[in-house]
Amino acid sequence: xxxxxxxxxxxxxxxxxxxxxxxxxxxxxxxxxxxxxxxxxxxxxxxxxxxxxxxxxxxxxxxxxxxxxxxxxxxxxxxxxxxxxxxxxxxxxxx
Numbered sequence: 456x457x458x459x460x461x462x463x464x465x466x467x468x469x470x471x472x473x474x475x476x477x478x479x480x481x482x483x484x485x486x487x488x489x490x491x492x493x494x495x496x497x498x499x500x501x502x503x504x505x506x507x508x509x510x511x512x513x514x515x516x517x518x519x520x521x522x523x524x525x526x527x528x529x530x531x532x533x534x535x536x537x538x539x540x541x542x543x544x545x546x547x548x549x550x
Contacts, residue, residue, distance in 0.1 A: 492518070 458464070468474065498511035529535055 492515070495511045495515050499508055499515060502508045502511065
């Protein structure tokens with residue numbers, strides 16, 4: 456049953472309080488960062504597979520400078536795609 460309008464929200468995490476589980480997992484993962492970055496650097500230089508080297512380099516750059524932005528743009532020669540949805544309500548037959 457929905458909450459009546461005007462009543463304060465109840466339950467859930469307090470506003471501004473961090474998620475403890477997420478913070479714990481992040482803290483645990485951060486312990487491995489130096490060795491992981493070292494391994495990525497090693498792979499970027501020594502991996503036999505070019506694909507592995509490129510992946511390692513990409514991960515290092517993403518972590519160091521952030522992921523590259525993906526601009527949202529359309530085709531200059533084509534008009535924008537427009538979608539429309541029609542909802543039709545029918546009463547059941549009173550038969």
